[in-house]
Amino acid sequence: MSSLKRVQQWATFARIWHIYDASWQNPFQSAGLLKKYLMGTYKPIYHPLNDCGDHVVVINSGDIALPGDEWKKRVYFHHTGYPRGASWTLAWQLHKKDPTLVLKKAVYNSMDGNLQRRYTMERLHIYPDANVPADIMKNISNQLATPREVPKRLDHYSEKEVEEFPKIMDYPKNYILR
Amino acid sequence: MVFTTAVNFIRSRGPDEFWRKRKIFKLAAHFQGRKRNCYSITIRYVHRALVYATKGRKLKKVDMANLWEQRILSGCEQHGVTYPLFKESLSRSGVMLNRKTLADLACWEPQSFKALTDIAQARAAQDGLNVSKSLEPPSGVVTRGMIK
Amino acid sequence: MALQRQGLNLLRRISIHGTTFTNRTDVRSYKRWVAPTLKELNIRTKKIGDTGEVKPTPRSSFLEWNYDAEVFAFGKRLGEEFNQDLLRKALMHKSYVNLQELQGNAVQSDGNTDLIKKGEDIISKYIQLELSKKYPDVIVQAIHNYLTDDNMLSHVGVHIGLKDIILTPEYPPETATIANTFKAVVAALEESSSLENCEKFVKDFVLAQLNGKEVFDIWEPEQPYKYLKGIKSDIEPRLCNQSAAKTILANYQVGIYSNKQLLGLGWGESVDVAKDMAALNVIQKIYNIK
Numbered sequence: 001m002s003s004l005k006r007v008q009q010w011a012t013f014a015r016i017w018h019i020y021d022a023s024w025q026n027p028f029q030s031a032g033l034l035k036k037y038l039m040g041t042y043k044p045i046y047h048p049l050n051d052c053g054d055h056v057v058v059i060n061s062g063d064i065a066l067p068g069d070e071w072k073k074r075v076y077f078h079h080t081g082y083p084r085g086a087s088w089t090l091a092w093q094l095h096k097k098d099p100t101l102v103l104k105k106a107v108y109n110s111m112d113g114n115l116q117r118r119y120t121m122e123r124l125h126i127y128p129d130a131n132v133p134a135d136i137m138k139n140i141s142n143q144l145a146t147p148r149e150v151p152k153r154l155d156h157y158s159e160k161e162v163e164e165f166p167k168i169m170d171y172p173k174n175y176i177l178r
Numbered sequence: 179m180v181f182t183t184a185v186n187f188i189r190s191r192g193p194d195e196f197w198r199k200r201k202i203f204k205l206a207a208h209f210q211g212r213k214r215n216c217y218s219i220t221i222r223y224v225h226r227a228l229v230y231a232t233k234g235r236k237l238k239k240v241d242m243a244n245l246w247e248q249r250i251l252s253g254c255e256q257h258g259v260t261y262p263l264f265k266e267s268l269s270r271s272g273v274m275l276n277r278k279t280l281a282d283l284a285c286w287e288p289q290s291f292k293a294l295t296d297i298a299q300a301r302a303a304q305d306g307l308n309v310s311k312s313l314e315p316p317s318g319v320v321t322r323g324m325i326k
Numbered sequence: 327m328a329l330q331r332q333g334l335n336l337l338r339r340i341s342i343h344g345t346t347f348t349n350r351t352d353v354r355s356y357k358r359w360v361a362p363t364l365k366e367l368n369i370r371t372k373k374i375g376d377t378g379e380v381k382p383t384p385r386s387s388f389l390e391w392n393y394d395a396e397v398f399a400f401g402k403r404l405g406e407e408f409n410q411d412l413l414r415k416a417l418m419h420k421s422y423v424n425l426q427e428l429q430g431n432a433v434q435s436d437g438n439t440d441l442i443k444k445g446e447d448i449i450s451k452y453i454q455l456e457l458s459k460k461y462p463d464v465i466v467q468a469i470h471n472y473l474t475d476d477n478m479l480s481h482v483g484v485h486i487g488l489k490d491i492i493l494t495p496e497y498p499p500e501t502a503t504i505a506n507t508f509k510a511v512v513a514a515l516e517e518s519s520s521l522e523n524c525e526k527f528v529k530d531f532v533l534a535q536l537n538g539k540e541v542f543d544i545w546e547p548e549q550p551y552k553y554l555k556g557i558k559s560d561i562e563p564r565l566c567n568q569s570a571a572k573t574i575l576a577n578y579q580v581g582i583y584s585n586k587q588l589l590g591l592g593w594g595e596s597v598d599v600a601k602d603m604a605a606l607n608v609i610q611k612i613y614n615i616k
Contacts, residue, residue, distance in 0.1 A: 001543035004610075007603045011593035014577035015570045044253040044284035044291070047245065055570070143571035194356040 002154035012045060016141040017055045022126075023140070024150045026057060027103040031110040033147065034058070037122050039111070055123045056144070057136060062099035062128040065148075076105065099128035200217060246281035253284030257295035266297035270305065384497045385490040396491050401473040404486060406527065411520040416441050416510035419503065438510040445509030448516055449532060450474055452525045456533060461541070462613060468545035473532055480504035482531050541615045542606065550605035557612060560584050563601045566591065580604045 020035055022030060036042045040052035066074065074091035096100050104126055111117050125136060154162075171177070184266065199217050205224045206214045213223045243304045247261075268275070275283075283291040300319040301307075335466035371378075385391060397417070401408035421439030438588050453473055457466040472478065483489070483504040492499050492601065499507075516524035554561065567579035580600035582589045588612060592604030609615070 002540055003546065004542055004603060004606050005540075007593045007599065010595060011577060011579070014593075015573070015575045018568055041248055042255060043251050044249045044256070044281075044288065046248055046252060135572045139570045139573045141567065194358050194361070196361055197356045 007157055008036050012034075013050075013052060015054055016142055017057060018142045018144045019140045020056055020058045020144045021060055021146060022103060023060040023067050025148055026067055027064045027066075027106040028110075029147055030058075030064075031106040031135065033144065034107050035110050037144065038107070038117075038123050043092045053120055053123055055125065055139070057132060057140060058103060058124065059130050059132060060128070061103045061126045062095075064095075064103055066102070071095070101125040154169065206293040243277065246277040249284045250277060252293050253288075254295060257292060257299075259295050259302075260299055263302055264295065264298045264306065267301040267305075268294065271297055271301045273297065289298075344446070346476075365607060382498055393491070400487060400491060404527075405524075406515055407519060408514060412441075412514040412517050413511070417507060419486075419490055419492070419495055419507070421495055422493045425495050439505070441510035441513040442506045444516070445511070445513035446474075448512055448521070448524060449479075449509060449528050452528050453533065456529070456568035461615070465541060465545050465615070469536070469541070472544045473535060476502050476505040478535060479532070480510045482535065483508035486531065541613075542610075545599065546606070548611070550602045550609060554582075554608055557609070558584065561589065565597060565600075572595040582608050 008076055009033060020030070020034065034056050037054045037056050040046050043054055071092040072090065076089045076094050077086070078089065079086045089097075091102060103125070104121075107124055108117070108121055111120060125132075156163065157165075185288070186234060202221055202224050203214070205227070206220045208214075209223060211217065212219050250264070253260050254261050259267075275294075280291070280294070283294065296319050379559040386393065397410065397413055401413060401424035404552045415435050416438050418433075418435050418438055420439050423433050423435060423437045450470065453470050454466055457469055461469070480503075486508075488504055488507050488511070489499060492503065494503050495505065512524060512525065512528060515527055551563070561582050561584045564581050564583055565578060566581045569577050571578075576595055577593060578595075578597050578600040579591060579593050580597060580603075581591050581600075582604045588603050590607030592607050594603050
């Protein structure tokens, strides 16, 4: 094999590190997207037996947004194995305990249960905020587009922007704003 | 059993045990533990393995079809064409490649696959197929519409 | 093993003769005698220490060996018209002549030494001429050396059927001997027909060995970047892309630019390797190597 062929192979199977900003994203929708990169199914060289999955670094997992009233209604079940060892944790409780777990479980459950799943999960790195270790930051070479646009909250607008925003009507002078 | 000669009648006490079992042990040569050494256990697992093999012959075809689909899909995604649009445009252009070939091209001949997606895009743009984003016919593809 | 095989054949023959009274071969059943017989044969083989290794026997030691027919068929097989005397001379080595003279046999030839020299020249010249139409001198020399190597020529020689018709004391003939004979055969062909025909022969059998080979499989500069710098001085490498930099699977992409024009790209596990590979890519383009 000539050295050109060797590096061609090296580049074909190179691991890419992606970064994904999870703030305001639906974790279950994100799971489907992240799965594709973690397993490498987005590459035409994909084969279940070839190790072509990429790494994904997820930041701001503390700021995920669950749809509807899922924070209150979604329940995570756990059983210790002992009698009366069952426990049910609500999504908001789990999120309070560990802000990475909801997303992690969403990705884990989105994949088929086979021997590869746990190794694939090893390539997912979730951080609750934007503080990522420098060594990991240096690996990253791509940013994944988020499926949802992050809405801008009113308190993020400057006073001037609010002032200049086109109004439909003016309040009457004697109208009392609470 | 009817025997025409007396000699056979004397000799026929059923088939030789060794050869009968060897046939089964040969199939179990790659098993582990007692599954390969103890006949009564071996025969059970050999039967099971043969059943798996029978089912596997069909599953293999399904698996391969899934893999081809996956590869074509990812190839299309890279070049910004959806899979249904890709198939429709190719068949309209008279490119009668099956999924196996398309998958092989996507995996081993990325440049040729790119050419196919270009053709598909050009055809889609020419026929005004329902495409979400407006497609510019890629350079290097000459369509009949351009000649007129 | 040999003993075992003989024994088995013997047994088969006996069982066929026995059909007249037991009618055994008509019965489709397990042959019960096979296992014990094989066991017994195995025990006997082990006892006498037969390792089953068979020394290669020259085809010429067989009873029906006809050297004249073989030599005649050799040329016909290749579709070439050989002068039979010349071909015989090309196949006869000096060492064989010496041996015959030592044994007191009269041999009219004095070996193929001069033909070897001549054949070598023809092959060498033709290969260089053909390759220089396409490649620069460095590459021509490298490919020439690869093709005229003893291993390569003997590979060709064995596969056109030289092994058994070479006249030499050693058997099986050594690599160098087969290679030399091939050269002599080429020279014999040139004298039998024409140089043009002979060159076609070399093209078919020697140049064709490049099929499926890339130039970089055979020739590669030691330090590609330095080499490229020697050809083209106004180049500069730039890091275009990198991924997984802090891991063992680091991958870098380096591009080589000249006058803000991208000349070639290369990948590698380190920036230096990627730079060299990019240089190779540029060399590939400059020399028009496929």
